[in-house]
Amino acid sequence: MNDPAQMSANLVVAGVGGQGVVLAGNIISEVTLAYGLDVKKAEVHGMSQRGGSVSAQVRFGPEVHGVLVEKGRLDWIVAFEWAEALRWLPLLGSHGSVFASTEQVIPPVSLRDRVEGKVRYPLEFTQHPRIRAFDASGLARQAGNVKTAGVALLGALSSALPFSVEAWHQAIKEWVPAKAVEVNLRAFDLGRQWQSAPPPRPVPVSELVPRQVWLSLEESWCKGCGICVNVCPERIWRLNERNVVEVQEVERCTGCGLCEKLCPDLAIDVVVESASAAAWGGAKLWQPN
Amino acid sequence: MATATKTRALLLGNEAIALGALHAGIRVATGYPGTPSTETLEYLAKIAPPSVAVEWAINEKVALDEGVGAALVGARTLVTMKHVGLNVAMDAWMTSPLVGVNAGLVLLVADDPGMHSSQNEQDSRYLGRFAGVPIFEPTDSQECYSFVRAAFLASERWDSPVMVRTTTRISHSRSPVHTEEPDAPERRSFRRNPGKYVMLPANARSGRLRFLERLPQMAEWAENHPFNQEELRSTAVGVIAGGAAYQYVRDVMPEASVLKLGIAHPMPEAKIRAFAGKVDRLLVVEESEPYLEDQIRNLGIPVQGKAWFPRAGELSPQLVRQGLVRAGVLAPDGLEPSPEEWPETVARPPVLCAGCPHATPFLVLREIGAYVNGDIGCYTLGAAPPLLAMDTCLSMGSSVGLAVGMAKAGVRDQPIVAAIGDSTFLHGGIPGLIDAVWNDLDITVLILDNGTTAMTGGQPHPGTGHNLRAGDLPRLDIAQLCRTIGVRSVVVVDPYDVGATHRALLAATRYRGVSVAITNRPCVQAPVKLFGRSYAVNAERCDGCQLCMNLGCPALGWNLTHPDRRIARIDRDQCTGCTVCAQICPQSAIVPTAAD
Numbered sequence: 081m082n083d084p085a086q087m088s089a090n091l092v093v094a095g096v097g098g099q100g101v102v103l104a105g106n107i108i109s110e111v112t113l114a115y116g117l118d119v120k121k122a123e124v125h126g127m128s129q130r131g132g133s134v135s136a137q138v139r140f141g142p143e144v145h146g147v148l149v150e151k152g153r154l155d156w157i158v159a160f161e162w163a164e165a166l167r168w169l170p171l172l173g174s175h176g177s178v179f180a181s182t183e184q185v186i187p188p189v190s191l192r193d194r195v196e197g198k199v200r201y202p203l204e205f206t207q208h209p210r211i212r213a214f215d216a217s218g219l220a221r222q223a224g225n226v227k228t229a230g231v232a233l234l235g236a237l238s239s240a241l242p243f244s245v246e247a248w249h250q251a252i253k254e255w256v257p258a259k260a261v262e263v264n265l266r267a268f269d270l271g272r273q274w275q276s277a278p279p280p281r282p283v284p285v286s287e288l289v290p291r292q293v294w295l296s297l298e299e300s301w302c303k304g305c306g307i308c309v310n311v312c313p314e315r316i317w318r319l320n321e322r323n324v325v326e327v328q329e330v331e332r333c334t335g336c337g338l339c340e341k342l343c344p345d346l347a348i349d350v351v352v353e354s355a356s357a358a359a360w361g362g363a364k365l366w367q368p369n
Numbered sequence: 370m371a372t373a374t375k376t377r378a379l380l381l382g383n384e385a386i387a388l389g390a391l392h393a394g395i396r397v398a399t400g401y402p403g404t405p406s407t408e409t410l411e412y413l414a415k416i417a418p419p420s421v422a423v424e425w426a427i428n429e430k431v432a433l434d435e436g437v438g439a440a441l442v443g444a445r446t447l448v449t450m451k452h453v454g455l456n457v458a459m460d461a462w463m464t465s466p467l468v469g470v471n472a473g474l475v476l477l478v479a480d481d482p483g484m485h486s487s488q489n490e491q492d493s494r495y496l497g498r499f500a501g502v503p504i505f506e507p508t509d510s511q512e513c514y515s516f517v518r519a520a521f522l523a524s525e526r527w528d529s530p531v532m533v534r535t536t537t538r539i540s541h542s543r544s545p546v547h548t549e550e551p552d553a554p555e556r557r558s559f560r561r562n563p564g565k566y567v568m569l570p571a572n573a574r575s576g577r578l579r580f581l582e583r584l585p586q587m588a589e590w591a592e593n594h595p596f597n598q599e600e601l602r603s604t605a606v607g608v609i610a611g612g613a614a615y616q617y618v619r620d621v622m623p624e625a626s627v628l629k630l631g632i633a634h635p636m637p638e639a640k641i642r643a644f645a646g647k648v649d650r651l652l653v654v655e656e657s658e659p660y661l662e663d664q665i666r667n668l669g670i671p672v673q674g675k676a677w678f679p680r681a682g683e684l685s686p687q688l689v690r691q692g693l694v695r696a697g698v699l700a701p702d703g704l705e706p707s708p709e710e711w712p713e714t715v716a717r718p719p720v721l722c723a724g725c726p727h728a729t730p731f732l733v734l735r736e737i738g739a740y741v742n743g744d745i746g747c748y749t750l751g752a753a754p755p756l757l758a759m760d761t762c763l764s765m766g767s768s769v770g771l772a773v774g775m776a777k778a779g780v781r782d783q784p785i786v787a788a789i790g791d792s793t794f795l796h797g798g799i800p801g802l803i804d805a806v807w808n809d810l811d812i813t814v815l816i817l818d819n820g821t822t823a824m825t826g827g828q829p830h831p832g833t834g835h836n837l838r839a840g841d842l843p844r845l846d847i848a849q850l851c852r853t854i855g856v857r858s859v860v861v862v863d864p865y866d867v868g869a870t871h872r873a874l875l876a877a878t879r880y881r882g883v884s885v886a887i888t889n890r891p892c893v894q895a896p897v898k899l900f901g902r903s904y905a906v907n908a909e910r911c912d913g914c915q916l917c918m919n920l921g922c923p924a925l926g927w928n929l930t931h932p933d934r935r936i937a938r939i940d941r942d943q944c945t946g947c948t949v950c951a952q953i954c955p956q957s958a959i960v961p962t963a964a965d
């Protein structure tokens with residue numbers, strides 16, 4: 081293995097808010113510092129508190145200048161969340177590899193296709209010799225606290241780097257609050273012992289049966305109260321100049337039937353036809369509750 | 370074990386600035402939060418002894434005024450803000466070099482190229498040069514520490530405030546820092562000198578002459594300052610750079626000669642000429658604007674910069690490499706990323722937190738159809754899907770003025786609303802509200818009072834009853850303040866009560882004249898994380914209508930295994946139990962979980 085005091089490498093720790101990404105980056109930096117190496121670490125703060133991506137780039141070696149990793153020069157990705165691992169893959173060098181948690185945090189933007197119910201999120205786990213994906217949260221739970229998943233991943237990473245276990249333990253002690261040191265050390269050791277596991281399987285997602293929706297409006301019954309305009313989850317009704325509602329972007333109608341149910345003048349009809357109309361709720365769905 | 374003993378601390382650029390200021394012997398530090406400058410004061414509050422006053426100010430203008438006051442009476446003082454903050458403080462900033470400082474006054478301005486968390490990207494170096502003060506530009510945490518210390522000395526030497534300008538990658542990066550013995554500056558006292566300190570025109574005229582006199586002396590000082598360093602290597606190409614750009618150049622083209630400018634104002638003209646004479650090709654690599662490039666060209670020196678490097682956004686080593694390759698001074702290195710076609714991932718834009726008290730008011734405003742002038746804070750996300758309830762957002766406090774402007778312009782078809790956070794209202798919204806009352810206009814100001822400055826991480830403000838370190842302070846009553854200003858319709862409403870919020874906002878927007886509605890639920894993240902009993906979706910009742918999904922609550926998602934529709938599902942770990950989704954569910958399918 082490389083002489084630790086001469087080694088240089090570029091890493092990215094990636095995850096989402098609250099997973100301890102910044103802390104993990106600090107632990108790695110502290111380890112390299114203990115070997116007399118130079119180290120630079122970039123953190124992305126800002127929007128992290130509100131569910132955005134969080135990352136820390138760590139560059140270490142005998143001499144390091146900039147804090148950012150250049151495309152094609154990334155050696156390691158340590159990802160606490162699956163989609164965040166994928167985000168950094170385009171920067172990975174041809175020898176770079178990945179330790180990724182199989183944790184999947186599906187953001188609200190992934191759930192915008194309400195008509196077809198498609199999930200815009202990489203649910204499949206990519207099989208690749210340089211991507212090691214495993215259930216870090218499981219290891220963390222085994223260690224005693226699911227929040228130590230990130231440190232378990234550092235344990236796995238540590239087995240690929242030439243730094244001593246003692247140096248890692250010391251860095252963890254320095255950066256983790258005193259009362260959490262024990263459980264983090266356990267998680268680290270479990271991660272370090274982690275060898276390989278059968279490739280993880282994605283969560284099953286049901287395929288929705290295609291269906292057809294018809295919306296009809298009896299214009300002469302509409303008195304322009306605007307209730308449907310406000311209740312429609314897709315916001316596709318609007319009041320026109322004649323103070324009668326009309327539909328814009330009818331293709332966005334999911335057939336939920338709320339407007340039909342709440343129209344006080346029974347002016348709206350929503351008809352859903354589907355191969356499994358009965359299973360979809362059938363007649364029951366359209367009755368006022 | 371080969372581990373050496375630890376002699377260096379790993380500090381964030383902002384922390385290094387705080388430590389440098391402390392070691393320079395500051396007695397006062399103030400500022401207004403703003404990414405990426407915020408951690409500086411927060412870290413100082415942790416490490417400084419109680420004898421150093423470390424507290425937030427109500428806005429940047431007041432912070433700088435306080436800094437001038439403290440420096441004049443002899444206390445070395447640090448003032449911190451983000452780039453746009455200096456716009457707010459600009460009036461004081463431009464005259465402060467004429468007044469002078471007595472004890473050192475250093476202003477940290479943190480720019481945010483690429484707008485990681487800002488409403489614009491602007492290059493503060495122009496504002497330092499505009500005011501005619503020295504600008505120090507560190508390239509890593511070590512320099513943050515030593516440059517700030519030097520900045521205090523420069524401030525006293527030139528009897529002028531000094532700007533330390535960082536960018537996100539300097540302020541928010543961690544690297545090792547060696548510290549040195551702290552200074553114990555002699556205690557200076559205030560000596561009355563109205564001829565210098567009172568900016569009557571006659572005094573300001575002599576102040577201006579003093580100022581103009583020192584500029585050439587300052588330029589000479591910058592010529593010989595060790596922070597401007599010539600690193601002569603290959604003479605084929607010479608690069609002039611400072612800040613983060615310097616580091617990228619060193620990484621990407623280690624063989625290039627570099628003139629590193631640690632002082633961005635005044636520019637060392639002779640040094641630049643000499644350097645230009647030693648290299649065949651002269652380039653400037655700088656982030657944001659062609660600040661150095663234009664000045665160098667004005668000296669009559671042939672130079673290129675923005676022809677190869679972007680002006681918008683943040684620089685990166687890739688962009689620097691591409692620029693140098695296109696400029697023809699660097700051969701492509703053939704190093705390619707791994708050739709695989711990787712699967713696509715999904716964007717993860719920020720969202721309001723689960724249970725954020727800002728969600729309901731925007732849901733309601735959208736229903737009312739009001740013209741909503743938003744403002745700067747977490748609630749700016751009310752503009753994003755799925756809430757989509759904001760029409761404008763300009764700068765901190767602007768919402769009220771924009772609403773007043775719309776009313777003056779005669780908009781009548783829909784109610785006009787200004788939606789503004791508590792911290793932002795106190796920072797810059799009050800004068801606008803006074804104007805609205807004064808002109809008897811028909812607007813509604815919605816003050817989203819979550820008891821903190823949430824966007825920047827939860828800093829206190831005058832409405833919280835405490836400051837960064839001091840507790841038990843007078844608590845400003847925002848409703849009372851509005852009444853005192855002359856607003857006759859002031860209502861406080863619980864944003865977790867959808868019906869009440871609807872009624873309150875409907876009444877406020879129908880009111881003739883200025884009305885104020887204030888929401889009163891605390892931020893669920895800061896100062897403490899709030900959790901209540903979580904809610905769950907009854908899969909039998911939920912018909913998948915997606916109405917709850919319009920809240921944008923990140924705890925709400927889909928049950929992906931249901932065979933024929935996407936019914937809702939609540940992530941128990943994220944749900945804070947705000948009850949809002951349960952209130953809007955037409956099927957009453959959202960119910961509290963059993964108490965733990």
Ligand SMILES: Cc1ncc(C[n+]2csc(CCOP(=O)(O)OP(=O)(O)O)c2C)c(N)n1
Binds near residue numbers: 454789793821892
């Ligand atoms: C002039 C200026 N100063 C500081 C900032 C940084 N900043 C962004 S939002 C914000 C305040 C947010 O607080 P508040 O209005 O209470 O809204 P909240 O985030 O709590 O919802 C600050 C200080 C800025 N954008 N502009």
Ligand code: SF4
Binds near residue numbers: 726
């Ligand atoms: S931090 Fe507070 S104010 Fe900001 S989105 Fe979260 S709950 Fe809302």
Ligand code: SF4
Binds near residue numbers: 948951
């Ligand atoms: S009660 Fe509903 S809206 Fe509130 S936090 Fe829980 S899931 Fe989100």
